[in-house]
Amino acid sequence: MVDFTLWDILRNLLLAARWTVVLSLIAFAGGGIVGLVLLSLRLWRERSFARLFNGYVGLFQGTPLLMQLFLSYFGLRLFGIEVSVWVSAGLALTLYTSAFLAEIWRGCVAAIPKGQWEASTSLALSFYEQMRYVILPQALRIAIPPTVGFAVQVIKGTALASVIGFVELTRAGNMIANVTYAPFTVFALVGMCYFILCYPISLYARFLERKMNAVRR
Amino acid sequence: MTVQLDFMAVLRDWPMLVTGVVWTLGLTAVAVVLGLLVAVFCAWARANGPRWLAFVVGAYVELIRNTPFIVQLFFVFFGLPAAGVRLSPVTASLLALTLNLAAYGTEIIRAGLEATPRGQIEAGLSLAMSRVQIFTHVILPPALKKVWPALVSQIIIVMLGSAVCGQIATRELSYAANVISASTFRTFESYIVATAIYLGLAWAVRRALNWVGPRFIFGR
Amino acid sequence: MPSVVEASAPVIVDIAGLHKSYGDVEVLKGIDLRVQKGEVVCIIGKSGSGKSTLLRCINGLEVFQDGGLTVDGRPLLHDNAAAMRDLRQRVGMIFQSFNLFPHLTVGANVMLAPTLVKKSARPDAAAQAHRLLDRVGLADKFDAMPDQLSGGQQQRVAIARALAMEPAVMLCDEITSALDPELVGEVLRVVEGLANEGMTLIMVTHEMAFARKVSSRVVFMHQGRVHEIGTPDELFGAPKTPELQQFLSSLHN
Ligand SMILES: Nc1ncnc2c1ncn2[C@@H]1O[C@H](COP(=O)(O)OP(=O)(O)O)[C@@H](O)[C@H]1O
Ligand SMILES: [Mg+2]
Numbered sequence: 030m031v032d033f034t035l036w037d038i039l040r041n042l043l044l045a046a047r048w049t050v051v052l053s054l055i056a057f058a059g060g061g062i063v064g065l066v067l068l069s070l071r072l073w074r075e076r077s078f079a080r081l082f083n084g085y086v087g088l089f090q091g092t093p094l095l096m097q098l099f100l101s102y103f104g105l106r107l108f109g110i111e112v113s114v115w116v117s118a119g120l121a122l123t124l125y126t127s128a129f130l131a132e133i134w135r136g137c138v139a140a141i142p143k144g145q146w147e148a149s150t151s152l153a154l155s156f157y158e159q160m161r162y163v164i165l166p167q168a169l170r171i172a173i174p175p176t177v178g179f180a181v182q183v184i185k186g187t188a189l190a191s192v193i194g195f196v197e198l199t200r201a202g203n204m205i206a207n208v209t210y211a212p213f214t215v216f217a218l219v220g221m222c223y224f225i226l227c228y229p230i231s232l233y234a235r236f237l238e239r240k241m242n243a244v245r246r
Numbered sequence: 247m248t249v250q251l252d253f254m255a256v257l258r259d260w261p262m263l264v265t266g267v268v269w270t271l272g273l274t275a276v277a278v279v280l281g282l283l284v285a286v287f288c289a290w291a292r293a294n295g296p297r298w299l300a301f302v303v304g305a306y307v308e309l310i311r312n313t314p315f316i317v318q319l320f321f322v323f324f325g326l327p328a329a330g331v332r333l334s335p336v337t338a339s340l341l342a343l344t345l346n347l348a349a350y351g352t353e354i355i356r357a358g359l360e361a362t363p364r365g366q367i368e369a370g371l372s373l374a375m376s377r378v379q380i381f382t383h384v385i386l387p388p389a390l391k392k393v394w395p396a397l398v399s400q401i402i403i404v405m406l407g408s409a410v411c412g413q414i415a416t417r418e419l420s421y422a423a424n425v426i427s428a429s430t431f432r433t434f435e436s437y438i439v440a441t442a443i444y445l446g447l448a449w450a451v452r453r454a455l456n457w458v459g460p461r462f463i464f465g466r
Numbered sequence: 467m468p469s470v471v472e473a474s475a476p477v478i479v480d481i482a483g484l485h486k487s488y489g490d491v492e493v494l495k496g497i498d499l500r501v502q503k504g505e506v507v508c509i510i511g512k513s514g515s516g517k518s519t520l521l522r523c524i525n526g527l528e529v530f531q532d533g534g535l536t537v538d539g540r541p542l543l544h545d546n547a548a549a550m551r552d553l554r555q556r557v558g559m560i561f562q563s564f565n566l567f568p569h570l571t572v573g574a575n576v577m578l579a580p581t582l583v584k585k586s587a588r589p590d591a592a593a594q595a596h597r598l599l600d601r602v603g604l605a606d607k608f609d610a611m612p613d614q615l616s617g618g619q620q621q622r623v624a625i626a627r628a629l630a631m632e633p634a635v636m637l638c639d640e641i642t643s644a645l646d647p648e649l650v651g652e653v654l655r656v657v658e659g660l661a662n663e664g665m666t667l668i669m670v671t672h673e674m675a676f677a678r679k680v681s682s683r684v685v686f687m688h689q690g691r692v693h694e695i696g697t698p699d700e701l702f703g704a705p706k707t708p709e710l711q712q713f714l715s716s717l718h719n
């Protein structure tokens with residue numbers, strides 16, 4: 030057995046953590062774009078879009094992310110598309126993220142007081158103008174803290190990509206634990222790495238929220 | 247190109263699926279009961295407890311909330327034996343699920359506790375109720391009622407998250423899907439079926455908790 | 467008719483040299499007040515003069531810095547939780563904002579403290595609650611939730627809830643101030659009934675006609691002191707100090 034120093038372990042974990050970060054960024058960016066598309070469909074005055082939106086959100090919020098990853102992984106293969114695990118993981122996490130972000134943003138739009146709609150309607154603004162100049166600017170402001178907060182969920186979500194063989198922080202931890210026979214240390218360090226990634230974002234989200242509440246009062 | 251899907255092959259193994267459902271629900275139920283008890287205590291400690299305890303609870307909550315559940319589970323199952331604590335897959339799963347739910351529950355319940363109007367506490371005091379009686383009879387029930395929807399959502403998240411416990415061979419629903427896919431070679435169908443069952447469970451558990459809450463947890 | 471109290475009646479609340487500050491601000495600057503059993507003492511005065519603070523000191527909701535306060539001969543010991551609970555069983559309080567427990571039915575609101583604190587058996591507590599709700603005119607509301615009641619009804623439930631502990635003295639802090647004018651009467655009638663039955667009452671109120679009618683004594687507070695004290699006829703009929711004169715005349719405009 031080779032002797033691994035704490036530094037060896039940490040260095041390898043940090044190298045793998047790069048892929049956690051990259052995958053998170055892909056999921057967050059992709060999820061944001063898809064989420065925006067979903068949101069615009071939802072805000073369209075068209076009943077069937079609303080039902081579709083609710084179905085989509087319910088589906089991704091009502092099933093385990095792990096299953097979504099499996100389905101993406103095996104589903105793509107089933108259709109004969111031999112893709113790298115990057116695509117499977119990126120696709121599943123993007124769709125997952127889009128459902129949550131779209132629902133968060135829809136809630137923010139819904140939180141705009143009815144009076145704002147009525148006032149802008151009475152000023153003869155069109156639906157698009159109402160959205161563009163009255164509703165969305167206000168919704169955007171209250172949407173920022175929960176959106177930042179959700180980034181933490183995305184980062185934690187990428188850990189599940191390890192199960193379909195994506196080598197990121199958790200997967201690397203597994204592999205290192207197997208060769209070092211030091212699972213306690215390794216998983217403690219893995220946890221610490223996630224904590225270092227997530228905690229500042231959590232704090233920042235909380236800070237933004239407090240700032241927003243202070244302004245509104 | 248056509249893809250042949252054969253769901254019957256998967257459904258023929260329904261006893262395995264039922265076992266998985268029972269385990270998933272069982273794990274969730276135990277984690278909910280224990281987790282909420284711990285959460286109520288931690289929420290109390292964070293709001294009213296001695297300083298050092300409030301700090302310890304705060305650290306625990308942040309640690310759990312800022313690390314993935316799968317890492318918590320692996321730490322408990324693979325890591326703790328190295329420190330002399332050997333747990334069965336089920337025990338490890340329960341421990342990780344409970345600690346996870348309790349941390350999120352603490353924050354949710356604390357928000358409810360803080361929303362209690364001061365006058366409610368003073369009314370309790372003026373009726374000669376003790377601090378503990380005021381907490382359990384005056385502050386806690388309305389607080390739980392207020393945050394119950396958030397707690398229910400969190401419980402669903404934990405139940406769906408318990409799919410990860412299959413990775414350490416806990417025989418819950420996702421594990422059942424793994425086993426069936428290995429024996430039938432109908433991998434995609436196995437996971438589709440399991441996912442559909444999860445969706446149904448999430449719906450049913452939400453309904454059940456919305457029914458249970460007002461009747462047994464916080465009065466009507 | 468104002469309550470008449472014999473001079474020999476025992477002292478229930480004895481306040482001597484009470485000082486209370488919030489930080490550097492002294493809010494009560496040496497209060498002396500003795501209330502005998504069966505007395506109805508109304509406290510009047512401008513907003514901010516310390517009326518609520520005084521009441522809240524009497525059942526230990528506020529901690530004071532200097533002076534003595536005994537209820538039923540027992541001194542107030544803030545650091546002794548058991549003694550404080552003992553004291554609060556003797557002192558009932560009714561709040562401006564009712565403070566009913568929103569998650570409990572009216573009946574459960576009344577029964578809660580007797581079952582928890584006095585360990586009354588549930589059937590006994592329920593019978594008592596029915597009796598008390600009947601007394602405040604709400605016999606049919608036992609199973610209602612607080613938010614289904616009007617303000618006046620909620621306040622009467624709060625009175626029944628306080629009575630359930632069989633206190634020796636009741637503190638009322640502007641208990642009609644949060645009510646619509648047409649609901650004030652129903653609450654005051656209940657309080658008057660209590661006064662006539664011999665309950666010791668210390669109440670802060672802005673209902674001067676009521677104070678004049680039921681009090682045995684009236685206390686005028688001004689800037690944290692008992693500025694003037696006497697029978698209702700003395701204070702309302704012949705106010706001595708310019709501050710009280712000004713306060714009373716300000717009410718008429
Ligand atoms: N919790 C508190 N902290 C600081 N100052 C207070 C507090 N409560 C009351 N005060 C101050 O004490 C004074 C007396 O208040 P209070 O007893 O409520 O008067 P009243 O009931 O006669 O209107 C006021 O100046 C008020 O601002
Ligand atoms: Mg006051």
